[in-house]
Amino acid sequence: MKKVAILGSTGSIGTQALDVIEQNREEFKVSVISCASRIELLEEQIKKFAPEAVVTAEEKDALYLSRKYPHIEADFGVNGLNAAASGDADIILNSLVGMRGLVPTYYAAKSGKTIAFANKETLVAGGELIMKTAAENDARLLPVDSEHSAIFQCLEGNEGRNVRRILLTASGGPFRGYKREQLEKVTLEQALKHPKWNMGAKISIDSATMMNKGLEVIEARWLFDIPAEKIEIIVHPQSVVHSMVEYEDTAVIAQLGMPDMRVPIAYALAYPKRLALNFTPLDLFTYASNLTFEKPDKEVFKCIQFAYDALAAGGSMTTVLNAANEELVSAFLGKKILFTDIQDNIERVLNAHICRYNLSLDDILAVDRETREKTKELLR
Amino acid sequence: MKKVAILGSTGSIGTQALDVIEQNREEFKVSVISCASRIELLEEQIKKFAPEAVVTAEEKDALYLSRKYPHIEADFGVNGLNAAASGDADIILNSLVGMRGLVPTYYAAKSGKTIAFANKETLVAGGELIMKTAAENDARLLPVDSEHSAIFQCLEGNEGRNVRRILLTASGGPFRGYKREQLEKVTLEQALKHPKWNMGAKISIDSATMMNKGLEVIEARWLFDIPAEKIEIIVHPQSVVHSMVEYEDTAVIAQLGMPDMRVPIAYALAYPKRLALNFTPLDLFTYASNLTFEKPDKEVFKCIQFAYDALAAGGSMTTVLNAANEELVSAFLGKKILFTDIQDNIERVLNAHICRYNLSLDDILAVDRETREKTKELLR
Numbered sequence: 001m002k003k004v005a006i007l008g009s010t011g012s013i014g015t016q017a018l019d020v021i022e023q024n025r026e027e028f029k030v031s032v033i034s035c036a037s038r039i040e041l042l043e044e045q046i047k048k049f050a051p052e053a054v055v056t057a058e059e060k061d062a063l064y065l066s067r068k069y070p071h072i073e074a075d076f077g078v079n080g081l082n083a084a085a086s087g088d089a090d091i092i093l094n095s096l097v098g099m100r101g102l103v104p105t106y107y108a109a110k111s112g113k114t115i116a117f118a119n120k121e122t123l124v125a126g127g128e129l130i131m132k133t134a135a136e137n138d139a140r141l142l143p144v145d146s147e148h149s150a151i152f153q154c155l156e157g158n159e160g161r162n163v164r165r166i167l168l169t170a171s172g173g174p175f176r177g178y179k180r181e182q183l184e185k186v187t188l189e190q191a192l193k194h195p196k197w198n199m200g201a202k203i204s205i206d207s208a209t210m211m212n213k214g215l216e217v218i219e220a221r222w223l224f225d226i227p228a229e230k231i232e233i234i235v236h237p238q239s240v241v242h243s244m245v246e247y248e249d250t251a252v253i254a255q256l257g258m259p260d261m262r263v264p265i266a267y268a269l270a271y272p273k274r275l276a277l278n279f280t281p282l283d284l285f286t287y288a289s290n291l292t293f294e295k296p297d298k299e300v301f302k303c304i305q306f307a308y309d310a311l312a313a314g315g316s317m318t319t320v321l322n323a324a325n326e327e328l329v330s331a332f333l334g335k336k337i338l339f340t341d342i343q344d345n346i347e348r349v350l351n352a353h354i355c356r357y358n359l360s361l362d363d364i365l366a367v368d369r370e371t372r373e374k375t376k377e378l379l380r
Numbered sequence: 381m382k383k384v385a386i387l388g389s390t391g392s393i394g395t396q397a398l399d400v401i402e403q404n405r406e407e408f409k410v411s412v413i414s415c416a417s418r419i420e421l422l423e424e425q426i427k428k429f430a431p432e433a434v435v436t437a438e439e440k441d442a443l444y445l446s447r448k449y450p451h452i453e454a455d456f457g458v459n460g461l462n463a464a465a466s467g468d469a470d471i472i473l474n475s476l477v478g479m480r481g482l483v484p485t486y487y488a489a490k491s492g493k494t495i496a497f498a499n500k501e502t503l504v505a506g507g508e509l510i511m512k513t514a515a516e517n518d519a520r521l522l523p524v525d526s527e528h529s530a531i532f533q534c535l536e537g538n539e540g541r542n543v544r545r546i547l548l549t550a551s552g553g554p555f556r557g558y559k560r561e562q563l564e565k566v567t568l569e570q571a572l573k574h575p576k577w578n579m580g581a582k583i584s585i586d587s588a589t590m591m592n593k594g595l596e597v598i599e600a601r602w603l604f605d606i607p608a609e610k611i612e613i614i615v616h617p618q619s620v621v622h623s624m625v626e627y628e629d630t631a632v633i634a635q636l637g638m639p640d641m642r643v644p645i646a647y648a649l650a651y652p653k654r655l656a657l658n659f660t661p662l663d664l665f666t667y668a669s670n671l672t673f674e675k676p677d678k679e680v681f682k683c684i685q686f687a688y689d690a691l692a693a694g695g696s697m698t699t700v701l702n703a704a705n706e707e708l709v710s711a712f713l714g715k716k717i718l719f720t721d722i723q724d725n726i727e728r729v730l731n732a733h734i735c736r737y738n739l740s741l742d743d744i745l746a747v748d749r750e751t752r753e754k755t756k757e758l759l760r
């Protein structure tokens with residue numbers, strides 16, 4: 001039985017992970033859960049999964065919980081998350097959203113943990129450092145993102161065989177086919193409505209700008225230790241093929257499935273097992289009867305190229321990309337800017353940045369802070 | 381460097397295998413080649429690949445070759461093939477067509493060889509015996525058929541994981557969508573013209589009747605030790621997805637590629653390596669930009685159901701299926717019967733057969749002979 005710590009248990013990935021665990025009680029024991037603000041839902045999870053410890057963002061919430069559930073350890077803030085990440089769980093599910101996942105991931109890597117990894121921003125901001133730390137401490141990152149899980153599955157059994165390309169599929173988001181003029185007019189409500197996946201707000205906007213795919217290119221570069229020029233984005237609106245790997249012999253291995261995040265979550269948690277899951281199977285005669293592939297429009301969706309360029313620049317450039325994007329998405333979610341202001345302002349921030357290299361954890365956090373300040377200044 | 385014996389070196393698979401070997405001279409040495417009647421082509425192959433031995437069907441051809449190439453051993457007939465199959469090659473490529481592959485496969489299995497296997501009729505006629513013999517002697521069959529190679533590749537890295545279904549793709553052949561009345565009127569020329577693959581005559585007709593897919597179901601049942609009810613046929617006219625495996629967690633792993641038999645041939649010959657092949661890669665934006673899946677029409681293409689029913693009956697029933705089919709395809713190729721006479725007469729032969737079990741090699745050969753006689757009688 002695996003002990004699982006879930007960082008971000010009340011979010012989209014966290015709740016789906018608990019659903020998988022509930023259906024596979026003989027496989028998993030929940031040791032820690034954490035959330036930022038949805039304390040009511042966290043309480044429900046406490047009752048259902050009886051964790052040993054909980055972590056909240058605020059001290060007052062931890063105090064409240066420790067009084068109400070005296071047999072449970074309650075901690076809070078960054079230190080609480082770091083303790084959970086380096087505690088005695090067998091596997092840490094990092095389903096935090098955004099940059100705040102970086103420090104706990106660093107501590108989990110330093111503690112040699114197996115990390116089920118759903119927090120792509122962390123690898124965008126600090127991929128080099130995290131992968132180096134993981135390698136030095138025999139930690140392992142197992143992807144939870146459906147695309148990266150697919151790639152991981154397509155690489156299984158192919159150790160030592162040369163990969164020609166990773167074919168990273170993209171739904172294209174709700175604005176696939178739009179021209180620049182149309183993109184300028186889209187509303188928050190339209191941007192939040194993803195055609196295939198039901199996801200959190202940040203990732204939905206990233207998907208609409210296609211920055212999500214850019215972030216995934218960077219994530220793949222680090223997770224699979226493969227140069228960016230071998231990673232190609234393929235727009236596949238049906239989201240049935242979750243990604244593919246092309247080998248040197250021209251054979252392409254693909255992973256397909258329903259758009260159900262519980263499948264990659266279960267894969268990472270149970271790895272190297274595959275659990276018997278009673279979810280809806282893929283019906284090739286109806287749901288998946290017609291699959292199409294097309295090129296992404298990098299002219300209109302500029303974020304894709306930003307990601308490749310930032311990777312090519314290396315060092316702090318992807319940290320800046322991530323921080324600027326997080327701030328601008330947040331501003332868009334707060335209805336302070338237009339949809340196209342996201343990519344246009346990212347471009348300005350990237351162009352103004354002078355790249356730094358060989359960053360420590362503190363350096364990364366500093367670059368992140370500075371970038372957020374500069375981005376906010378741009379919007380004033 | 382692997383020593384390769386090629387049984388059937390002048391056929392479609394044999395020549396493509398030699399093409400792979402020619403492009404990868406540092407990996408392979410051709411030790412034996414064999415052919416039935418294309419002696420001129422065999423001579424070219426002798427000059428190019430300098431094998432240690434050759435096998436022909438007729439004694440006179442072997443005599444001719446042994447005089448002309450005194451440093452090469454020349455043998456003939458079934459005994460010659462059997463000797464090649466059990467000789468000192470590291471890998472036996474069985475690219476014989478039809479039932480005549482059975483006995484050499486049996487000898488290769490008895491000798492504990494690795495067999496690159498392109499001769500599905502052998503497993504249809506005697507799958508139980510061949511797999512038992514292989515298991516007893518640590519022989520291994522590596523699939524060369526593009527579908528079975530795809531399944532094999534999709535199973536790699538998934539040892540011990542439960543397969544829910546094998547999804548065997550079928551182009552549907554040149555008469556996909558035809559009704560019975562249309563099928564009755566098709567000509568030999570139409571039947572020989574496969575929409576996607578360039579293949580030998582026997583397999584082209586099998587593809588047109590969809591018996592090929594039935595034979596492949598039986599082949600998959602034996603190669604992968606999986607019950608027939610877990611093997612589903614999916615019509616996929618573009619022939620880009622070469623087959624898929626669905627696992628218990630609902631994830632589907634697929635293998636895709638161009639319709640180039642050299643890729644699965646190379647996979648089997650080089651296994652567990654993947655060679656770097658300079659063949660045309662799959663272009664998802666053009667060649668594979670639209671993939672469709674549909675159900676096979678088992679009412680019109682009756683051969684599919686014959687295969688499942690014969691597998692369910694077990695014992696000699698699939699031997700009979702294969703023998704009747706070979707004779708009827710041969711009659712159709714000789715323009716002696718109509719296209720639909722193939723399936724209608726297979727049905728008659730199967731219905732008349734009283735199944736026998738636990739067959740020895742001699743039993744299988746006897747059932748085969750008897751069935752051919754009965755089938756010919758039907759046509760008189």
